[in-house]
Amino acid sequence: MATEHATVAEEEYLQTLFWLQEAKLPMTGANVARAMQLSAPTVHEMIGRLERDGYITRASDKVISFTPSGLDHAEGVVRRHRLIERFLTDVLGIPWDEVHEEAERLEHAMSPVLEERMLAAIGDAKTCPHGHPIVAGARIDGVPLADVAEGAKVTILRFENEAEDLLHYLKESGIEPGLKGTLTANSPEQVTVTCEDGQLCSVTFSVAETVSVIADPSPPSRIALPEQLVLARERYGR
Ligand SMILES: [Zn+2]
Ligand SMILES: [Zn+2]
Known part of the structure; x- marks a missing residue:
């Protein structure tokens, strides 16, 4: 009982x-x-x-x-x-x-x-x-922003990791749930979304792995990496 x-x-x-x-x-x-x-x-x-x-x-x-x-x-x-x-x-x-x-x-x-x-x-x-x-x-099922190809339309769905230092970083980047744009750059260092209003939002590749999006065209879905659950700031290369 x-x-x-x-x-x-x-x-x-x-x-x-x-x-x-x-x-x-x-x-x-x-x-x-x-x-x-x-x-x-x-x-x-x-x-x-x-x-x-x-x-x-x-x-x-x-x-x-x-x-x-x-x-x-x-x-x-x-x-x-x-x-x-x-x-x-x-x-x-x-x-x-x-x-x-x-x-x-x-x-x-x-x-x-x-x-x-x-x-x-x-x-x-x-x-x-x-x-x-x-x-x-x-x-709602999403895919990691890091997996999305350049040129795809994206809608930011959610932040999988809610560690506050990571949230501060995301806030500074301008990315937030509900935001729509086009993925204009995806390199091993950085992922950039150009928002509908023309604003550029960039995050490191490892942070982009913790951001779930809906993408068109969409990469295949995959399960999050256990590493993404680690809340320490050092994980994100800042
Ligand atoms: Zn929370
Ligand atoms: Zn929350």
Whole structure:
């Protein structure tokens, strides 16, 4: 039987597992450790706790699955995270590159009543400001911006990695979800999108791997690289 209330730490892990599942990456302790930048023993201990508390099961090949209760908790915390981010940008006017950490703190302490009020306050918005669907299962498939050929039309769908230092970088570049343009340069160093208004937005190739887009013509879809989950700034060659 699952305990009714997950701890903050358990919710953090359930959230990370949910992100792995969404990105179609294997739900394993190794990927959790990579994504949360924690040591293998630390993750191993918490995975054991999640299993004992009835939120997950582990197969003989170490792949983790949610129990119905675990999935319910994971979807809840992810939904609150994205809703809070949207509320902070649209209602409170906080820039979208400054809301992720705030949402990380607030998502654990929100009552169903407050959630309902916030949902009413954001109106028609269906995603967080970084393009992730607030309601689980509504995710649109995209391809990494880095895979797109020069000359293709692109619409920016979402930022897969929400590390705030990466979001600051993306904000400075001018790229944001919903933006439309043409991919005008794609080199091993840099990817450039020329927006419909003529503005040029460039990001490093490794950052472009973390940006999902809809492209025409589109490259084949592929699963994100586990490396993209690593939140450290050094990954992005800046
Ligand atoms: Zn976030
Ligand atoms: Zn977000």
